[in-house]
Amino acid sequence: MKKEILRLQDVTYKKQNTIIFRNMTFNILKGEIMGFIPMNSYGMDELLDVIVNNLPLYYGYVYYQDKCVNSWKEEKHSRNRICLIDSETSLVNGLDVLTNVFTLRAGFGQEILNEKMLTMQLQPFIDELGVSIDPFMPVEKLPAYKRVMVELLRAIVAGYHLIIIREISTVISEDELGKLFDIMRYYTGKGFTFLYVSYHFEEIQQVCTRAILMSEGSINLIFDKEQIKKGISEDNYIDYYNHVSQRLLHRARGNVPTAESRKEVLYVRDMSGKYLDHFQFSVYKGECLVIQSLDTRMYNEFLEILEKEGGFKDVDMLVEGKKVSDYRTRKIAFMKEEATQTMLFDDLTVRDNICIGLDRKAPNIWLKKRIQKSVQEEYYRIFGEDIFDCYINELSDEQKTRVIYMRILLEKPEVVFMVQPFKHAGTPHRMQVWELQTLLLERGISIVILAMNMSDSLTIADRVIRISRVDGKMTTKEFTYNQFSELPMSLPWVGFFDELKNNGEEI
Incomplete structure (x- = not known):
């Protein structure tokens, strides 16, 4: 029977008097690649924060390597020896690969660095990855894939037995993703464990042995190996599937010009x-x-x-x-x-953010209230809400997205x-x-x-x-x-x- 590396038992997490997720229960076994499919982003950041950083729990227990590392009964302030590799780098720019891998990790006690010795220690790990990395290269000059490899190296060298990889396919190429999957499989054979987070089931199918489907902070389903091969049920995202598949069918039948x-x-x-x-x-x-x-x-x-x-x-x-x-x-x-x-001014209103994009087509838009009123009515006609005088920092992500697309609609490029x-x-x-x-x-x-x-x-x-x-x-x-x-x-x-x-x- 395989040994557990991580278990969340009935974990409930509360943030600013709001329950983010309730009774979260799942385990990850040593030497497996567990997939995690969020149907939406709600609760995902907080869940990973609980796993890695032991945030205070409203209820439940977190076990890592057979030890209770977090409990609702008492607050834990220590960070678990778990690595999170994200689309945003956690390496320290301005320092080279060698320094990031060795000297910045917890437990490194040498005051005088023997770079030759450290390079000799690092080289076998680089050889295992099958990639050419200069130990003295500043990390900010590394391409995305090599940056991911350095973060992985740091985790392997430090002996982090659970490595979380999140949405990494947004920064590395399709071919590089395949190489990463091969490396993950190699290291599971050496006792390391991975939690692979992706919004796309097709990626999960390529590499994971089990997978968790989460929506709105709740676990909907845990797939075993055979269920992963079979595929995700359309029922789990029926509205989206119906919307998109009907459009695809419509186009496939020749209703859109070539x-x-x-x-x-x-x-x-x-x-x-x-x-x-x-x-x-x-x-x-x-x-x-x-x-x-x-x-x-x-x-x-x-x-x-x-x-x-x-x-x-x-x-x-x-x-x-x-x-x-x-x-x-x-x-x-x-x-x-x-x-x-990246494209909105938080301290300005929706009116200002939209009109900024129109000042070349309508130079007097700031003076002509009639034009602004027309823009406001057009926004309401399309999206059915009047948020013209709200500030951007008061809006939801969905509303911010609509503002950006409305600006493009009005610019008419x-x-x-x-x-x-x-x-x-x-x-x-x-x-x-x-x-x-x-x-x-x-x-x-x-x-x-x-x-x-x-x-x-x-x-x-x-x-x-x-x-x-x-x-x-x-x-x-x-x-x-x-x-x-x-x-x-x-x-x-x-x-x-x-x-x-x-x-x-x-x-």
Whole structure:
């Protein structure tokens, strides 16, 4: 019988007089990869905080390595020897790999560092990972995958027997994710245990031996190995599945025009850099193009080109046949990653945040109350709520998301670039994003999604271009809508297109 590494027994956690989760009970066995699928983000941060940092409990017990490390009867102030690897780095910038792995960990008692000896101690661990890492490289210069490897190294060297990996597919490529899964399997054979948190069951299926499904702070189901292979029941996310699958069926049956029959609104004639090599693509009126990068360096370079101050210096871009050099024309819009945190001014009202984006189209908008009133009425007509005079910091995440999309609707660009719009999104948020993107497309606004992790982008896409580097050269492969079933089955929703094809549906 396998030994338990972690057990939560009837754990209830209360925050600011609100019960976040109640009677949470599950265990993780030594040497397994346990999956965790949050249907939404509610309670996820707090749960991980309880596991790692022993937050005060309202009721229940937490056991780690056969010891009761937290109890409702008494507060524990110690941190458990558990590693959390997230999409945001926990490494200390300005210090090298060697320092981050050895000298910053608890229990390291050497005052005088013998770098040669430490390097010799580290090298066997690096060799196990099968990746080339310079021990003296400052960690901020590491690409995302190597950064994840260094965080994993730190946990292995420190002897952390439980390693939590959360939403890591948003920062590393599809190929790198496969390598990470192989490494996780290798270390389970050496007695380490993993808790892998992802919003996408397709990822869980690739690597996990059991999985927990959580919604609104409650455990809905614990899957065993056979149930994971069988797949997640549609009942667990029926509203989202019905919404999306009906749209996909509608499009699959030929009710949406092909890209070739649409007007070209954007032509990127040349996008070049250190890793991108004369990349070209077109975007058509009212379509969604997903550009998935299988190489983190290409992804970051693409992003840098679009975000660079001073305009589009490394890209030759035409909108409706006319060259554009920056965003000031409002012909192109740009939605940043995690836009609710990066694109709104918390200390301004909804009115101000929306009107900021319209000051070029309507220069006198700040003086003309009639225009502001018209914008307010349009917002209410679309979203059914009057929050125009509320401050951003008073809104929910769902309301903030609507404000951002409303600003784009009113700006009426020809094309909007979106960076991983489904990142960290639970099922309700993914449905909201999908519906808002659909609204943009219906208004004739084209969407270009830049993604590392495909996430739910396939549900809104008309075309997909996958870019990568092979033997030092850039490669591109385009998939039209009727070719989506040819994409890797590990990607979310590819199975749906494969099923349509097997059922004889004309795509």
